[in-house]
Amino acid sequence: MLLRQEGGMTAIQRDYSLAGQETPRAIERGLANAQWYRPPIDPARLRELSVRTNGRAAFDTLLWLGLIVGFGALAWTLRSSWWAVPAFMAYGALYGGASDSRWHEMGHGSAFKSGRANDVIYYLASFMLLRGPTQWRWSHVRHHTDTLIVGRDPEISFPRPTSRFDIALFMLGWKSVVPLVRTMLRHAFVGLDENTQDYTPEGEQKAVVREARIYVGILGVAIAWSVATTSIWPVMFIGLPTLYGVWLVVFFGLTQHAGLTEDALDHRLNTRTVYMNPVFRFLYSNMNYHVEHHMFPTVPYYNLPALHAEVKQYLAPPLPNTLAAYREILTALDGQAKDLAFELPLRNLPTGPDHGGVGTVDVGVRLWGSPGVDLGAVESFVNGEIRRVDVEDATYAVYRLAGSEIVVTDGLCTHGAAHLADGTIVDRMIECPKHNGRFDLRTGEPARKPVKEALQVHAVEIRDGRIIIEPERARPRA
Numbered sequence: 152m153l154l155r156q157e158g159g160m161t162a163i164q165r166d167y168s169l170a171g172q173e174t175p176r177a178i179e180r181g182l183a184n185a186q187w188y189r190p191p192i193d194p195a196r197l198r199e200l201s202v203r204t205n206g207r208a209a210f211d212t213l214l215w216l217g218l219i220v221g222f223g224a225l226a227w228t229l230r231s232s233w234w235a236v237p238a239f240m241a242y243g244a245l246y247g248g249a250s251d252s253r254w255h256e257m258g259h260g261s262a263f264k265s266g267r268a269n270d271v272i273y274y275l276a277s278f279m280l281l282r283g284p285t286q287w288r289w290s291h292v293r294h295h296t297d298t299l300i301v302g303r304d305p306e307i308s309f310p311r312p313t314s315r316f317d318i319a320l321f322m323l324g325w326k327s328v329v330p331l332v333r334t335m336l337r338h339a340f341v342g343l344d345e346n347t348q349d350y351t352p353e354g355e356q357k358a359v360v361r362e363a364r365i366y367v368g369i370l371g372v373a374i375a376w377s378v379a380t381t382s383i384w385p386v387m388f389i390g391l392p393t394l395y396g397v398w399l400v401v402f403f404g405l406t407q408h409a410g411l412t413e414d415a416l417d418h419r420l421n422t423r424t425v426y427m428n429p430v431f432r433f434l435y436s437n438m439n440y441h442v443e444h445h446m447f448p449t450v451p452y453y454n455l456p457a458l459h460a461e462v463k464q465y466l467a468p469p470l471p472n473t474l475a476a477y478r479e480i481l482t483a484l485d486g487q488a489k490d491l492a493f494e495l496p497l498r499n500l501p502t503g504p505d506h507g508g509v510g511t512v513d514v515g516v517r518l519w520g521s522p523g524v525d526l527g528a529v530e531s532f533v534n535g536e537i538r539r540v541d542v543e544d545a546t547y548a549v550y551r552l553a554g555s556e557i558v559v560t561d562g563l564c565t566h567g568a569a570h571l572a573d574g575t576i577v578d579r580m581i582e583c584p585k586h587n588g589r590f591d592l593r594t595g596e597p598a599r600k601p602v603k604e605a606l607q608v609h610a611v612e613i614r615d616g617r618i619i620i621e622p623e624r625a626r627p628r629a
């Protein structure tokens with residue numbers, strides 16, 4: 152649809168689907184799976200910030216769940232008076248709103264140290280939001296790969312033009328929850344839509360259908376319970392809170408990317424960091440540090456303020472508060488409603504090194520008269536360090552684990568364009584810096600999605616204190 156023609160320039164409403172003309176265009180322009188800007192950071196400090204603790208995540212999660220139960224009990228107690236309205240509003244905001252950032256953090260697997268705890272809360276929060284856990288895991292992987300790239304990112308929630316009226320429709324659920332219900336019913340009874348097929352691997356598509364049917368079953372029981380008892384209360388506690396709490400998802404979600412530059416390979420141009428008060432930060436799990444999260448998704452939410460302090464010199468100035476963020480968002484959306492090509496004034500980006508990775512790159516040497524490759528001195532590594540070492544056109548990740556054990560793997564993640572030396576070690580696994588996929592460092596086997604293909608682990612020999620591998624010789628799998 153042609154929306155504007157002015158001075159020979161035309162702006163055309165873009166096709167935000169993943170199966171339209173924008174998709175091949177994005178690929179041709181090198182915007183898919185591309186390398187993104189990352190500011191420099193001391194690798195040792197990043198390792199420190201990437202450490203997860205069960206205690207902190209458990210405290211926040213129990214507080215959130217406790218508040219849901221508390222406000223639910225209050226709403227039930229007050230159900231015959233108008234005082235139930237604010238109690239249900241709080242219950243809905245916690246159930247259908249604050250669950251969004253919990254879903255997000257657990258989906259990245261970065262909140263708890265325990266993978267199982269992350270998964271349990273991820274599944275619970277997914278249901279509260281009516282998001283299929285498998286479908287949305289893959290959708291979010293793509294969002295991190297191709298943030299705000301039109302035709303590639305399935306999570307562009309506010310495409311151009313988004314009017315103020317549209318925002319009201321999002322907050323009321325018409326443009327947010329209703330499409331989710333439609334998708335759930337379609338997945339349960341008809342099959343996967345084109346977008347979901349695009350980003351969900353074939354082997355996982357059955358799980359999408361199964362989960363949609365489970366959701367339909369649970370909601371069906373709640374509805375049947377309400378009908379059988381001719382009472383609205385069962386669905387007021389299960390199902391409807393997704394609808395009457397979604398305004399909080401939209402309230403925070405708008406601050407992430409709305410109105411910012413599309414098709415830019417730099418999160419400083421398409422993502423916002425906004426300073427928020429402690430209550431908002433609890434409800435939103437510190438996702439107001441959204442630029443930092445996109446650049447370093449291995450850092451758990453509770454360490455994002457500290458990460459912000461480390462890298463803020465390289466970022467655009469954060470918005471000082473939520474009100475300022477909304478002023479900026481409305482300026483952008485109002486401008487784009489009149490002119491699709493409208494952009495906010497260029498953000499004041501500090502000049503600094505464009506750094507695709509974290510640490511420095513060492514160069515190894517091929518040994519004369521042997522197939523061996525020298526990757527450096529053991530002594531030059533500290534415990535817990537990971538370093539990238541390049542040898543001719545090959546790149547490796549060299550790890551010094553606790554007890555001074557040296558492990559060498561291929562450098563690049565088998566899932567995408569990320570160097571594992573920028574990742575973090577979690578219980579003898581390397582976690583990729585791009586989508587939090589993991590490999591077992593003993594065997595190279597995938598240990599967490601989205602990685603599916605094993606990583607090459609090389610046999611290491613220590614000769615005179617030097618780390619030697621023979622890359623042609625595959626290490627036998629344990």
Ligand code: FES
Pocket residue numbers: 564565566567568569583584585586587588589600601602
């Ligand atoms: S690039 Fe996706 S998990 Fe590594």
